[in-house]
Amino acid sequence: MKKYEIVNKRVLTPEISQISVYAPLVADKARAGQFIILRVDEEGERIPLTISSARDGLVTVIYQKIGGTTLALDGLNEGDCLHDFVGPLGRPTEVEDLGRVAVLGGGLGCAIALPVARALHQAGNRVDLIGGFKTKDIVILEEEMGQACTDLYICTDDGSYGYHGFVTGKLEELINSGVHYDHVFAIGPLMMMKFACKLTERHNIPTTVSMNPIMIDGTGMCGCCRLNVGGEVKFACVDGPDFDGHQVDFDEVIARNNTYKDFEARSREKHLCRLGGGAMNG
Numbered sequence: 001m002k003k004y005e006i007v008n009k010r011v012l013t014p015e016i017s018q019i020s021v022y023a024p025l026v027a028d029k030a031r032a033g034q035f036i037i038l039r040v041d042e043e044g045e046r047i048p049l050t051i052s053s054a055r056d057g058l059v060t061v062i063y064q065k066i067g068g069t070t071l072a073l074d075g076l077n078e079g080d081c082l083h084d085f086v087g088p089l090g091r092p093t094e095v096e097d098l099g100r101v102a103v104l105g106g107g108l109g110c111a112i113a114l115p116v117a118r119a120l121h122q123a124g125n126r127v128d129l130i131g132g133f134k135t136k137d138i139v140i141l142e143e144e145m146g147q148a149c150t151d152l153y154i155c156t157d158d159g160s161y162g163y164h165g166f167v168t169g170k171l172e173e174l175i176n177s178g179v180h181y182d183h184v185f186a187i188g189p190l191m192m193m194k195f196a197c198k199l200t201e202r203h204n205i206p207t208t209v210s211m212n213p214i215m216i217d218g219t220g221m222c223g224c225c226r227l228n229v230g231g232e233v234k235f236a237c238v239d240g241p242d243f244d245g246h247q248v249d250f251d252e253v254i255a256r257n258n259t260y261k262d263f264e265a266r267s268r269e270k271h272l273c274r275l276g277g278g279a280m281n282g
């Protein structure tokens with residue numbers, strides 16, 4: 001196998017794919033909650049992706065085709081090599097014997113929640129994994145999630161599968177039915193994490209969130225990923241990506257994340273034009 005070769009590629013939905021990359025030095029050290037930064041080619045931008053699993057020299061990441069770089073990444077196939085693949089970066093999730101925990105994953109966040117749930121389960125915790133999707137046809141990793149927890153609850157916004165509603169609705173239902181959680185992990189869109197934290201704060205449940213702000217160097221040098229946590233400036237790439245959700249200033253992160261929206265939309269359009277407009281259809 002060649003350095004950073006894509007050894008395996010699996011299409012999970014028309015918009016989400018999984019690749020396993022030959023990177024034995026990264027695979028040896030990787031732990032749940034950490035991420036890599038890759039470049040597709042020499043001139044490409046650096047993008048962070050969470051390590052979904054790592055073994056036998058292979059690092060698996062799951063990506064959503066959202067803009068220029070993830071579309072370019074998706075243009076590669078088994079046997080192609082990435083230009084670089086740096087990691088593991090960030091602090092691993094603190095995996096302790098906590099008791100009964102709920103792990104919430106929102107959409108693609110389920111790919112990031114999966115290794116966290118698996119590690120917590122292996123550490124002896126009772127893990128309720130609550131995965132939310134817009135509709136049934138975009139549910140991913142159901143089998144893998146089922147194996148990584150004690151009980152799996154799938155939720156869909158439109159009620160086409162599982163619980164009808166958001167992951168926060170299911171969590172609230174479980175809490176109201178008398179389930180006591182010692183800790184909650186919420187991983188997904190900023191709005192979902194923000195509202196999960198509001199709920200757990202009301203019930204006094206310590207909550208960890210996984211923050212994904214824009215990152216450039218991933219080593220604490222550029223300051224791009226800074227967050228306000230409990231009134232202090234933290235860098236998600238080196239101090240996180242996990243933080244105490246009750247201390248994160250979500251409104252500030254949401255505003256910062258919108259800064260590059262126009263530029264990203266133009267980059268995506270440019271890339272889709274180059275591909276003849278058909279990339280998102282698989």
Ligand SMILES: Cc1cc2nc3c(=O)[nH]c(=O)nc-3n(C[C@H](O)[C@H](O)[C@H](O)COP(=O)(O)OP(=O)(O)OC[C@H]3O[C@@H](n4cnc5c(N)ncnc54)[C@H](O)[C@@H]3O)c2cc1C
Pocket residue numbers: 035046047048049050051061062063064065066067068069070071108111112211212213214215216241257261264265267268
């Ligand atoms: C620690 C961390 C872990 C992540 N894990 C995953 C993962 O496992 N799977 C996955 O699909 N995505 C993950 N992301 C988000 C992923 O990095 C972006 O989707 C990707 O950079 C988009 O690039 P693009 O050029 O395709 O799209 P663009 O059009 O450039 O951006 C689309 C959206 O992606 C986000 N984004 C863009 N550039 C960056 C950047 N340099 N850093 C962070 N976010 C960015 C922004 O929210 C933006 O609105 C993670 C982000 C971070 C910070």
Ligand code: FES
Pocket residue numbers: 214215216217218219220221222223224225226235236237238
């Ligand atoms: S990405 Fe540059 S400081 Fe975190």
